[in-house]
Amino acid sequence: MDLKELIESYGKLHDQIEKIIDYNGFDGEIVPMLNTNWRLDDGLLNYDRLEEGDMEEWSELIISSYSSSGEKFYTGQKEGFMFIMAYDDDCGWDSAQVFIFSMSNEILIFS
Numbered sequence: 001m002d003l004k005e006l007i008e009s010y011g012k013l014h015d016q017i018e019k020i021i022d023y024n025g026f027d028g029e030i031v032p033m034l035n036t037n038w039r040l041d042d043g044l045l046n047y048d049r050l051e052e053g054d055m056e057e058w059s060e061l062i063i064s065s066y067s068s069s070g071e072k073f074y075t076g077q078k079e080g081f082m083f084i085m086a087y088d089d090d091c092g093w094d095s096a097q098v099f100i101f102s103m104s105n106e107i108l109i110f111s
Contacts, residue, residue: 003079004034017098020076020083023064028085029097038082038099039107043073045086045099046107061086064096077103 003016018026038047045061064085066072074085080103087096 003081017083020078021074021085021098022072022076023074023085026085026096026098028095030100031097032100034081034100034102035105036101037105037107038101040075040084045084047099047101061099062089064093080104082106 013030014026017030018024033047036047038045040046040063043063043065045063046058047061049057049059064074064087066074076083082101082103084099084101085096086099087093
């Protein structure tokens with residue numbers, strides 16, 4: 001079974017995700033967003049909330065890190081996918097989720 005099949009089946013992905021993002025003890029929600037445009041910007045994750053249609057509506061989350069100075073972000077890549085542990089500033093760090101994006105949907109220039 002390849003990584004894409006694991007992501008889509010939700011199997012025992014937590015252990016593999018912990019290794020990919022280098023974070024032990026993750027027990028939050030895994031959010032596959034394989035068809036979503038996304039980008040990283042100075043400790044923030046931006047992603048297009050609308051997967052279809054012409055209008056873009058971007059959300060912004062804080063990428064989880066080892067310390068408040070952002071010296072080590074909990075992100076990682078494997079087999080063409082980007083794994084990002086992030087949370088909404090309004091909800092706090094305890095609400096962190098791991099988002100999974102396809103590297104082919106990364107937006108390098110943000111308008």
